[in-house]
Amino acid sequence: MRTVDYYFDFSSTNSYFSTFMLPELCRRNGAVVRWLPLHLAALFRGTGFDVMAMTPRKAHYLWRDHARYAEATGLPFRRPRRFPMKTAMALRAVLAAAHAPAAQGANPGGLCSEAAGRLTQAVFRAYWERDEDIADRAVLARSIAASGLAPDAILAASDSQAIRDELAAIVEQAIKRGVFGAPIFFVGDEMFWGKDRLDFVERWLQRTPPDLGDN
Amino acid sequence: MRTVDYYFDFSSTNSYFSTFMLPELCRRNGAVVRWLPLHLAALFRGTGFDVMAMTPRKAHYLWRDHARYAEATGLPFRRPRRFPMKTAMALRAVLAAAHAPAAQGANPGGLCSEAAGRLTQAVFRAYWERDEDIADRAVLARSIAASGLAPDAILAASDSQAIRDELAAIVEQAIKRGVFGAPIFFVGDEMFWGKDRLDFVERWLQRTPPDLGDN
Numbered sequence: 002m003r004t005v006d007y008y009f010d011f012s013s014t015n016s017y018f019s020t021f022m023l024p025e026l027c028r029r030n031g032a033v034v035r036w037l038p039l040h041l042a043a044l045f046r047g048t049g050f051d052v053m054a055m056t057p058r059k060a061h062y063l064w065r066d067h068a069r070y071a072e073a074t075g076l077p078f079r080r081p082r083r084f085p086m087k088t089a090m091a092l093r094a095v096l097a098a099a100h101a102p103a104a105q106g107a108n109p110g111g112l113c114s115e116a117a118g119r120l121t122q123a124v125f126r127a128y129w130e131r132d133e134d135i136a137d138r139a140v141l142a143r144s145i146a147a148s149g150l151a152p153d154a155i156l157a158a159s160d161s162q163a164i165r166d167e168l169a170a171i172v173e174q175a176i177k178r179g180v181f182g183a184p185i186f187f188v189g190d191e192m193f194w195g196k197d198r199l200d201f202v203e204r205w206l207q208r209t210p211p212d213l214g215d216n
Numbered sequence: 217m218r219t220v221d222y223y224f225d226f227s228s229t230n231s232y233f234s235t236f237m238l239p240e241l242c243r244r245n246g247a248v249v250r251w252l253p254l255h256l257a258a259l260f261r262g263t264g265f266d267v268m269a270m271t272p273r274k275a276h277y278l279w280r281d282h283a284r285y286a287e288a289t290g291l292p293f294r295r296p297r298r299f300p301m302k303t304a305m306a307l308r309a310v311l312a313a314a315h316a317p318a319a320q321g322a323n324p325g326g327l328c329s330e331a332a333g334r335l336t337q338a339v340f341r342a343y344w345e346r347d348e349d350i351a352d353r354a355v356l357a358r359s360i361a362a363s364g365l366a367p368d369a370i371l372a373a374s375d376s377q378a379i380r381d382e383l384a385a386i387v388e389q390a391i392k393r394g395v396f397g398a399p400i401f402f403v404g405d406e407m408f409w410g411k412d413r414l415d416f417v418e419r420w421l422q423r424t425p426p427d428l429g430d431n
Contacts, residue, residue, distance in 0.1 A: 049271045056264045059396045062409060069416060181274045194277060197412040201284060 003032040003209070004113060005202060006187035008039040008171075008180055009121070011088040014067060016184040017129040019196040020122055021076055023186070026199060030206040036099070036117040038092035039183050043172045048181055070196075077130050087136040089168070090159060091124050094141060096167050097158035101150055119148040120155075218247040218424070219328060220417060221402035223254040223386075223395055224336070226303040229282060231399040232344040234411040235337055236291055238401070241414060245421040251314070251332040253307035254398050258387045263396060285411075292345050302351040304383070305374060306339050309356060311382050312373035313365055334363040335370075 005027055009016035027034050064080055071078035099110075099117040111117075123144040127133040133140045142152035158164055175185075179192060186193045188205040220242055224231035242249050279295055286293035314325075314332040326332075338359040342348040348355045357367035373379055390400075394407060401408045403420040 048273060056396060058263060058394050062394065062396065062407060065407075066409070066413070073416070073419070179273050179277065181271060181277065192277060192280075194281070197410075198281070201288070204288070 003030075003188075003206065004035045005032055005206070006035045006037055008037045008175055008183050008185040010039050010041040010183045011091050011124055011128055011135060012041060012084075012086050013183040014063075014129070015196045017078060017125050018070060018074065018076060019184040019186075019199060020125045022074065022196065022199055023202075024118060026203055027206075030203060032206055033113045034118060035112045036095060036121050037112065037171055037175070038095045038121075038168065039175055039180070039185075040089055040092055040168055040172055041183060042089075043169065044175060044180065044182075047172065047176050079130055079132060081128055081132045083132075083134055086128060086134075090138070091135045091141055091144075093159040093164045093168050094124070094145060094155055095121050096164050097155045097161075098145070098148065098150055100158065100164075101155060116148065116150060120145060120150065123148045218245075218403075218421065219250045220247055220421070221250045221252055223252045223390055223398050223400040225254050225256040225398045226306050226339055226343055226350060227256060227299075227301050228398040229278075229344070230411045232293060232340050233285060233289065233291060234399040234401075234414060235340045237289065237411065237414055238417075239333060241418055242421075245418060247421055248328045249333060250327045251310060251336050252327065252386055252390070253310045253336075253383065254390055254395070254400075255304055255307055255383055255387055256398060257304075258384065259390060259395065259397075262387065262391050294345055294347060296343055296347045298347075298349055301343060301349075305353070306350045306356055306359075308374040308379045308383050309339070309360060309370055310336050311379050312370045312376075313360070313363065315373065315379075316365055316370060331363065331365060335360060335365065338363045 005023065007019070007023055009020060024034055067078060067080070095117055096112075098120040099112050099114055101116055124135055124141070127140060127144050128135045135141055135144070138156065142156060145152040145155045178187070182194060184194075184196060186198070186202045188202060188209055191205050193199075193202050193205075220238065222234070222238055224235060239249055282293060282295070310332055311327075313335040314327050314329055316331055339350055339356070342355060342359050343350045350356055350359070353371065357371060360367040360370045393402070397409060399409075399411060401413070401417045403417060403424055406420055408414075408417050408420075
């Protein structure tokens, strides 16, 4: 089955939108999402800070743009009070979900599992729809439970050294692939940045033979 | 007739693309482009620098993205050797073209005239398709001639104080409207940034009654 490698961080507004748009895009093209939690703070330490320069007039525009985009997509986006947000624990929880027993048996499992996708979407909803503090352990536990996973087991696994190492390894691999922000998508070796390139992701999936996209 | 106010600078890669996409979009929605040459260097002096932070890895990606975008649109975009480019003289020539006799009688005239549009497209072609030095007076004269205008008369008018003042006034008005870069489009009071929002420009035209978009 073809995969789209999807690098996201919960701190990325544009990742909120693509998290809900990408799975449907993959479904209609016979592909699956490979959920790759990307710790942007760590990435920027390794590559240099690369977000957009932000004067108040541009920030003002961007919130208006997000509101219009939410209206166009029907997604219940809401500007959160807390920003920036510490996301490392929530990102590790996604990795723990990928290894959880509930994710086993799913085809494909691991980072392509439905459990990883469900928890990713649940955390984005908590932060970007309900304005919750996803750096708070109790808040995160609710998102885990909402995804059909066991909060205590997932949180315990999230704290393990193995999962911490896995999160760091994703950043390292991302740097080697040329990643500089989020959301970023790969179809094979072709990289796409931003929700505004989802149409290109779809076009590339359609022109790429299934075996080239395999992982 | 409804208008879309279009702020562009020849130094903006993304303005190259929108310069050729916007007129067709307007045509199919019964609107006209109001060509507003925006001197970005002057705008940034007034508002603070607001372009994207650019590490080598992001720059590398963006050129690849532009190449894909050119392929998708069929536009013969080519990465120029000269960058950045001094654009003030070419921007003033567009204003002179809007006042030229050839632009009179066109409906509507002035900044909405076909002459202003033709010269804008000709200069973008020279820089972003043929890698020409558009800060060179002889090169600019060729673009003016290609637009069906008289190079000597347009260049003389471009040097006048009246046209210099008009270019400065456009920046001042842009700052008051919240503009922070290019390309930027207005449908009535609604502002859109970037070629990736042309679909929103079209949606807004379709939901805006003609009188609201009038100028």
